[in-house]
Amino acid sequence: xxxxxxxxxxxxxxxxxxxxxxxxxxxxxxxxxxxxxxxxxxxxxxxxxxxxxxxxxxxxxxxxxxxxxxxxxxxxxxxxxxxxxxxxxxxxxxxxxxxxxxxxxx
Numbered sequence: 001x002x003x004x005x006x007x008x009x010x011x012x013x014x015x016x017x018x019x020x021x022x023x024x025x026x027x028x029x030x031x032x033x034x035x036x037x038x039x040x041x042x043x044x045x046x047x048x049x050x051x052x053x054x055x056x057x058x059x060x061x062x063x064x065x066x067x068x069x070x071x072x073x074x075x076x077x078x079x080x081x082x083x084x085x086x087x088x089x090x091x092x093x094x095x096x097x098x099x100x101x102x103x104x105x106x
Contacts, residue, residue: 027082034086048090054083 038048058079065075 027078031082031086031089034083035089038086038090049087054087057083 041048058076061075061079062072064070065072
């Protein structure tokens with residue numbers, strides 16, 4: 001990185017944009033995988049919602065955060081939000097807009 005503060009700042013901001021893109025891509029991919037798990041469980045006649053499994057997933061993520069020196073509570077919050085989003089989608093609703101079953105207004 002350049003020793004010039006303005007150039008260093010711009011390089012850092014560019015790297016943040018790159019990380020943000022990767023992070024958003026991974027969050028979307030993870031959510032899609034969870035929805036596919038739900039569809040597969042339906043096909044198998046298994047209950048789609050599994051709160052004990054959700055808790056295990058969050059605990060595993062927190063353990064990984066500790067191992068990697070990442071803020072454990074932040075990771076717990078993010079993973080719970082992803083789990084909640086997938087659960088809402090499986091139940092046909094969303095917390096951040098109209099119901100997924102509602103048609104968009106004309």
